[in-house]
Amino acid sequence: xxxxxxxxLPSKAPEVTQEQIDQLVDFLRGRGWMTAAEIxxxxxxxxxxxxxxxxxxxxxxxxxxxxxxCPGYKLFTGATEIDEADxxxxxxxxxxxxxxxxxxxxxxxxxxxxxx
Numbered sequence: 498x499x500x501x502x503x504x505x506l507p508s509k510a511p512e513v514t515q516e517q518i519d520q521l522v523d524f525l526r527g528r529g530w531m532t533a534a535e536i537x538x539x540x541x542x543x544x545x546x547x548x549x550x551x552x553x554x555x556x557x558x559x560x561x562x563x564x565x566x567c568p569g570y571k572l573f574t575g576a577t578e579i580d581e582a583d584x585x586x587x588x589x590x591x592x593x594x595x596x597x598x599x600x601x602x603x604x605x606x607x608x609x610x611x612x613x
Contacts, residue, residue, distance in 0.1 A: 510548075510552060511548055511549045511552050513549070513552045513553050513555075513556045517545075517549075517553055518553055518556060518557050518560070518561075520543065521536070521545075521550070521553045521554075521557070521561065521570075522557065522560055522561065522572060524536070524539070524540065525561065525570060525571065525572045525575070526572060526574075526575070527575070528571070528572075528575070529571060529575065530567070530568040530569040530570070530571045531569045531570055531571070532568070532569040532570075533546075533547040533550045533551070533569065533570065534547070535569070536550055536569075536570060537550065550570065551563070554570055559573055560572060560573050560574075561573070562576060562581065562582060562585045563585070564585045564586075564588045564589040564592070565588045565589065565591070565592045566588050567585055567588070
């Protein structure tokens, strides 16, 4: 291929341990929505950042709510209404569909380019 396809990919995603998931779950217990910046500020001694918080939520098996349009991070068990969890899941599903459509567009363009 040509140099046009040379991409600089981001560094590897942070690894997440069960201990880190449990720590964030314990931290969020009894609190409402918290932004990543608020969590990061309060857990600065744990060397946690926004990217790590996002990964922990992703691997929490639904215990930590977050997603597009959500005001931050919150425990599933702390949801004031079940609708909060449902809305969060709906927004993530919508984002997933958009990402898949975008990937398909990129693949179509790539295949047209690769044939020439």
